Amino acid sequence: MKALEKLTSANDANKFICVGLDTDIEKIPSFLKSSSRPTLDFNKAIIDTVEKNAAAFKINFAFYESAGYDGIKILSETIDYIPDDILIIGDAKRGDIGNTSKMYAKSVFDHFKCDAVTLNPFMGYDSLEPFLLYEDKLNFILALTSNTGASDFEKQKLDNGTYLYQKIIQKVNEWNTRKNCGIVFGATKNDELKENMNNIGSLPILLPGIGTQSGNLKEVISSFKTMHRKQLLINVSRSLIYKSGGKDFTLKVKEELVRLNSEVIKLFET
Amino acid sequence: MKALEKLTSANDANKFICVGLDTDIEKIPSFLKSSSRPTLDFNKAIIDTVEKNAAAFKINFAFYESAGYDGIKILSETIDYIPDDILIIGDAKRGDIGNTSKMYAKSVFDHFKCDAVTLNPFMGYDSLEPFLLYEDKLNFILALTSNTGASDFEKQKLDNGTYLYQKIIQKVNEWNTRKNCGIVFGATKNDELKENMNNIGSLPILLPGIGTQSGNLKEVISSFKTMHRKQLLINVSRSLIYKSGGKDFTLKVKEELVRLNSEVIKLFET
Secondary structure, three states: OOHHHHHHHHHHOOOOEEEEEOOOOOOOOHHHHHOOOHHHHHHHHHHHHHOOOOOEEEEEHHHHHOOHHHHHHHHHHHHHHOOOOOEEEEEEEEOOOHHHHHHHHHHHHHHOOOOEEEEOOOOOHHHHHHHHOOOOOEEEEEEEOOOHHHHOOOOOEEOOOOEHHHHHHHHHHHHHHHOOEEEEEOOOOHHHHHHHHHHHOOOOEEEOOEOOOOEOHHHHHHOOOOOOOOOEEEEEOHHHHOOOOOOOHHHHHHHHHHHHHHHHHHHHHO | OOHHHHHHHHHHOOOOEEEEEOOOOOOOOHHHHHOOOHHHHHHHHHHHHHOOOOOEEEEEHHHHHOOHHHHHHHHHHHHHHOOOOOEEEEEEEEOOOHHHHHHHHHHHHHHOOOOEEEEOOOOOHHHHHHHHOOOOOEEEEEEEOOOHHHHOOOOOEEOOOOEHHHHHHHHHHHHHHHOOEEEEEOOOOHHHHHHHHHHHOOOOEEEOOEOOOOEOHHHHHHHHOOOOOOOEEEEEOHHHHOOOOOOOHHHHHHHHHHHHHHHHHHHHHO
């Protein structure tokens, strides 16, 4: 199944929340820590609990890589454990010269079998092309990110009066000949999101920043009111998966996910 | 030993070439392929041969990650095999929101024990800070890269008349309060290098693009003539490590490394 079809069918089924597996051994419920592979157990428990309600899973490579090859093994086993019909985003923010990006694409798509990836556009088209050549995948390219540092370069004004991130959105639309591109737009940047919905057009949008980073769901959805719902993925990581440290943590995660998703649906209807 | 001291002592000893271990199973001598871990054997043979002549080693994470956890294990064992006094650069081009970058920094510096890293500045200061907090390490931040896509965004002109990559160089100088920053500047961009030597100031410069990417050593060194030599690292990967596919490959690699380094010294003297 094509990555874009997975996203569309999730949105069709009124699912909009992407569950971010930023799994940190320091933050998972302590009762799990006696197991031999606590982070994998945690991930499996979350996946089992939310697989019917999650629009997608986003796996943050950094959290696994920091434990070396044992972590990479857990990353791989986590991905294998996710049901085939759910979109899996490898949150890797890659981008390098062509022959190196080809290796990263091989890693994310062929080896780890992610459906989608996050990419850093800084080095330009040829740094992304090896990923874009995978027709059935989805490439979420950073446009304007949720962090404060976004003002350092992403929000620099160019000599034609537009901002760098707007130039990126324009380029991503040009590069989207295979209909396998999307953008990442910070849920903390609602004014800019609203202003740029026309430029974004029909590109799928991955929105991180809700929850711990204090993005506001109501604000985010207000930009989407007149738009088609089939291009929206709101990522929630820490504030969702670490909702409870108790034995009932899966229950709390599911309740929170259902609540967030219902809120999105309600906001679409108002 | 601090990363910067390793670079300085290499430059003091007239060593300027960084050996890029972009090790690709498809490209190593075929007689090695019968071994159980051919890429590790290849790396060890290269390291044994050039450790007296290399200014540094640059390990390209993509080439290891693409083989999953087995590859990550080889990455780790390769780093462990490099003598302690030689600078090891983790070529990872990382950059993400703060809590994720903290995990990447932990990975590159604490887990894999690299002395230095390459970083992508797109997301701004807070995306790099977790790396910059490691005082004894070196952070080579992308300014203007060697690929053609550099014109897409890095060479966009800002409304103050400077280019984005120049803004980055200015910022990196501001962020260099711990004297642990450097920049990456493509060896294929010699006019821009020459124009920006004053802006770069005393930042260490990692220059990829010599060899397969056709950067010209003479052109590169001409920018450095009046500058101090203690900030220069010229990376050569494919055109060096795959110099020969025969049983004598280590000999050929050493000859080429010695030749390149002598050429740099000669160019400094003319």
